[in-house]
Amino acid sequence: MSRFQAVRSFLKAAAPAGVLALGAACATESHAAAYFLQSDTMDTSRTANIYGPGGYHEYVYMAPLQFTVFDGTGPVGDAYQQLAFCVDIFHDIGLGGLNLQYDDNYDLTTNSKYLTSTPFAGGTSLTGAQIVQVGKLVNYGELLFDNAPHTADTVNRLSALQGAIWQVVNPGYSVVSGVGAVDGYISAYSGANYASNLTGYGPVRDHLTFITETGKYGTSRAHQSFAFAGVPEPSMWMLMITGFGLTGATLRRARSKLVPIRVA
Secondary structure (H helix, E strand, O other): OOOOHHHHHHHOOHHHHHHHHHHHHOOOOOOEEEEEEEEEEEEEOOEEEEEEHEEEEEEOOOOOEEEEEEEOOOOOOOOOOEEEEOOOOOOOOOOOOEEHHHEEOOOOOOOOOOOOOOOOOOOOOOOOOHHHHHHHHHHHHHHHHHOOOOOOOHHHHHHHHHHHHHHHHHHOOEEEEHHHHHHHHHHHHHHHOOHOOOOOOHHHHHHHHEEEOOOOOOOOOOOOOEEEOOOOOHHHHHHHHHHHHHHHHHHHHHOOOOOOOOOO
């Protein structure tokens, strides 16, 4: 079980005091997690061409990856599966055995275009709106993967979400699959009204965890960077905790005002 799964399970059962304690702990821990990516798989049935300025062209598989992950820097403890979307078209990663060390020490702030050995040379900064859109697309992708029936349409949507993420992060680049349904979804998910298309599987958050290769991010030696649906940041935890506390206090006051009804 991942630490995010553990947090979700805890929240379902915790009393308000327990939640408050968890919030205090989260408020002191930020960007401290390491991930050992042991291996990965993906659906390779959908491909795309990526075209960009200056004659840039890549032919790629287009789908989220499912990693086998260990928390920490090596294969110690319990492995778990983690779905993740690539947010970097300028580097690559293999399929199968990886044994790569990643961490969440960096925020998603650029398009990761680092093609030299000099860290952080050449990247383009992302706007807040771009980052929110990527977060919502990633979270919706996890909802689809977990809850939608495994049909050709679901595969098309997941692939299109990946293509849309690449386009959102890299304006001026186009991702073309050649499959009408997929390209239609890419347009819908990358457009200005994208949020209206993220429906059917519950509320869509924009919190994400951004992971990059330890010690290599920002250089031409790095493998691709990824994002997956994450828990809220510490500031959001405190807002949620305050809401939980107020709700609990209101319920307690309401209970204290209940008057027994005598049945004749």
